[in-house]
Amino acid sequence: MKTSIATVSLSGNLTEKLAAISAAGFDGIEIFEQDFIASDFGPAEVGRMVRDHGLEITLFQPFRDFEGLPEPHRSRAFARAARKFELMNQLGTDLVLFCSSVHPAAMGGIDRMADDFHELGDLARQYGVRVGYEALCWGRFVNDHRDAWEVVRRADHPNIGLILDSFHTLGRKIDPDSIRSIPGDRIFFVQLADAPAIDMDLLYWSRHFRNMPGEGDLDVPAFMRAVMATGYDGWLSLEIFNDQFRAGLPRLVALDGRRSLISVQDRARRAEPALAVADQTDIPAPVPVKGVEFIEFATSEDEAPELAALLTATGFQPAGSHVSKPVTLWRQGDVNLLVNTDARGFARTSYVAHGTTVSEIGLSVADAQASFQRATALLAQPHQQEVGKGELAIPAIRGVSGSVMRFLDSSSELGRIWDVDFRIADKPAPGAGITGIDHLAQTMPYDEMLSSSLFYTEIFAAEKSPMVDVIDPDGLVRSQAIRTGGMRVTLNGAEARRTLAGRFIEESFGSSVQHIAFSTNDIFATAEALRARDFPVLRIGANYYDDVAARFGLDSALTERLRRGNIMYDEDAGGQFFQLYSMPRKDGFFLEIVQRQGNYNGYGAPNAPFRIAAQKRTARPTGMPRA
Ligand SMILES: O=C(O)c1ccc(O)c(O)c1
Ligand SMILES: [Mg+2]
Numbered sequence: 001m002k003t004s005i006a007t008v009s010l011s012g013n014l015t016e017k018l019a020a021i022s023a024a025g026f027d028g029i030e031i032f033e034q035d036f037i038a039s040d041f042g043p044a045e046v047g048r049m050v051r052d053h054g055l056e057i058t059l060f061q062p063f064r065d066f067e068g069l070p071e072p073h074r075s076r077a078f079a080r081a082a083r084k085f086e087l088m089n090q091l092g093t094d095l096v097l098f099c100s101s102v103h104p105a106a107m108g109g110i111d112r113m114a115d116d117f118h119e120l121g122d123l124a125r126q127y128g129v130r131v132g133y134e135a136l137c138w139g140r141f142v143n144d145h146r147d148a149w150e151v152v153r154r155a156d157h158p159n160i161g162l163i164l165d166s167f168h169t170l171g172r173k174i175d176p177d178s179i180r181s182i183p184g185d186r187i188f189f190v191q192l193a194d195a196p197a198i199d200m201d202l203l204y205w206s207r208h209f210r211n212m213p214g215e216g217d218l219d220v221p222a223f224m225r226a227v228m229a230t231g232y233d234g235w236l237s238l239e240i241f242n243d244q245f246r247a248g249l250p251r252l253v254a255l256d257g258r259r260s261l262i263s264v265q266d267r268a269r270r271a272e273p274a275l276a277v278a279d280q281t282d283i284p285a286p287v288p289v290k291g292v293e294f295i296e297f298a299t300s301e302d303e304a305p306e307l308a309a310l311l312t313a314t315g316f317q318p319a320g321s322h323v324s325k326p327v328t329l330w331r332q333g334d335v336n337l338l339v340n341t342d343a344r345g346f347a348r349t350s351y352v353a354h355g356t357t358v359s360e361i362g363l364s365v366a367d368a369q370a371s372f373q374r375a376t377a378l379l380a381q382p383h384q385q386e387v388g389k390g391e392l393a394i395p396a397i398r399g400v401s402g403s404v405m406r407f408l409d410s411s412s413e414l415g416r417i418w419d420v421d422f423r424i425a426d427k428p429a430p431g432a433g434i435t436g437i438d439h440l441a442q443t444m445p446y447d448e449m450l451s452s453s454l455f456y457t458e459i460f461a462a463e464k465s466p467m468v469d470v471i472d473p474d475g476l477v478r479s480q481a482i483r484t485g486g487m488r489v490t491l492n493g494a495e496a497r498r499t500l501a502g503r504f505i506e507e508s509f510g511s512s513v514q515h516i517a518f519s520t521n522d523i524f525a526t527a528e529a530l531r532a533r534d535f536p537v538l539r540i541g542a543n544y545y546d547d548v549a550a551r552f553g554l555d556s557a558l559t560e561r562l563r564r565g566n567i568m569y570d571e572d573a574g575g576q577f578f579q580l581y582s583m584p585r586k587d588g589f590f591l592e593i594v595q596r597q598g599n600y601n602g603y604g605a606p607n608a609p610f611r612i613a614a615q616k617r618t619a620r621p622t623g624m625p626r627a
Pocket of ligand 2: 134
């Protein structure tokens with residue numbers, strides 16, 4: 001289906017919006033009247049600009065408070081409509097959205113409203129335009145698409161049709177399947193928006209918190225399936241009122257929008273194959289990530305020894321090196337860490353931009369090529385780098401926050417990465433009991449979170465946990481956990497600059513992995529082994545242990561073992577969780593080691609305020625220049 005986006009969804013002036021919308025590959029735009037009025041271009045000029053960008057004006061909107069008015073308001077509304085139809089002719093668009101009335105003088109009565117629209121249909125016909133009627137979910141008399149449809153049905157005019165907007169239907173908890181009985185050719189236009197499940201006034205929620213399909217909690221795919229079942233084959237358009245998007249980078253927001261529209265159609269088709277859309281090309285199904293095969297750090301010759309010391313103290317050992325690049329493989333349990341000091345290529349670019357940083361993440365999936373194809377079909381940017389003779393060409397994309405994400409599988413040659421691209425030394429001696437990677441924590445400015453979570457949830461088969469607030473002594477950090485198969489990531493969004501996360505963004509010049517959590521099967525043994533290695537353990541205060549013992553009713557022996565190991569503790573309905581932290585590096589990067597028992601499914605969020613406070617006590621003064 002052809003895709004469109006409303007100008008209100010993006011920041012900037014009309015020129016900037018058009019450039020972003022066309023660059024993201026949309027076919028059309030809805031002109032929001034305010035954007036037009038605020039611009040300095042006349043209607044014909046705007047129409048030309050739009051077409052020069054290869055776009056169509058799909059809709060002009062909104063026209064407010066038309067139906068059910070007594071005189072003299074009624075005549076004035078018709079006169080106003082005539083003016084706007086004229087304007088539409090100049091713009092070069094034939095469809096306008098009339099939203100349901102909130103006018104204080106408006107009167108109810110389905111037939112009265114239907115008669116108004118019938119008469120409007122005759123006027124619209126004179127101008128060669130069509131009118132679509134949308135139920136605002138806070139409309140005075142019409143606030144349900146079923147009622148809007150009844151008005152349209154009774155208006156019985158070829159120039160009058162229905163406009164559906166997923167927000168108004170789903171936000172009011174109206175069953176989207178009620179759309180299925182509406183004839184597809186009476187639906188003139190379809191707008192899509194999602195929103196987070198927050199209980200608040202509908203109008204305020206709609207005007208500030210809408211987001212891209214897949215970014216919120218509404219069942220937009222179910223709405224989409226119902227629309228497709230009617231036979232509707234017109235425009236699919238995003239209408240996203242969102243405070244962050246209004247301030248965001250228009251190109252990125254537009255790209256996320258296109259990604260969400262590709263994905264919502266893909267989801268609908270998968271859930272109900274009979275609804276296949278003719279022009280939607282087949283893209284590989286979303287699959288879970290099996291696990292993290294490797295994490296690569298980009299660093300320099302100068303900074304590599306400090307990283308090596310931290311890895312050694314954590315129980316890692318050098319286990320091999322790349323056949324052609326200055327990349328060392330460090331291993332412990334099933335964990336592969338790469339330390340790249342290459343003075344050329346992407347590692348160098350990452351290092352120069354961020355300092356020592358996680359620059360690549362290797363994911364193990366069932367079929368690397370298929371995952372790569374799905375990612376690029378969803379507009380992920382392919383990442384290419386020279387491959388040495390005889391080395392593997394590992395499919396890669398730009399992941400969250402500019403890092404590189406590689407896809408590996410065991411069903412192809414890629415499964416031999418460690419034999420082909422590396423020279424492996426003898427089996428390393430036992431380390432500190434670390435067995436795997438529990439999760440990666442990616443820190444970013446708060447306003448990148450939706451985009452990052454959309455990336456994971458649409459490319460992979462992934463589940464989001466509810467967002468949690470992490471209290472830093474200097475501000476709030478929001479944390480969104482995402483799980484896909486054997487991979488867990490937490491996205492941490494900082495609004496305040498003086499939080500540990502906010503400082504990390506400043507110190508490392510942008511978003512990246514702030515901490516890696518490794519797993520162990522025996523946290524107490526690991527704590528002992530780390531102590532022997534001079535691991536820079538984070539000291540947790542006595543108050544914490546008094547509280548945790550009281551909260552969970554722990555016996556004094558366990559409490560004492562936790563205290564001695566500086567191990568934090570949490571429980572949920574499924575099981576127990578143990579966490580141990582390193583002190584933060586100067587830039588705020590740190591390590592965590594965890595043990596999950598039973599089916600504990602969280603990340604120790606209740607401990608975060610105390611951990612962060614302890615980390616801040618150890619931190620050196622901020623603002624120290626990097627060497
Ligand atoms: O918030 C509004 O007023 C508004 C206007 C036009 C729309 O299409 C809509 O969904 C909401
Ligand atoms: Mg709408």
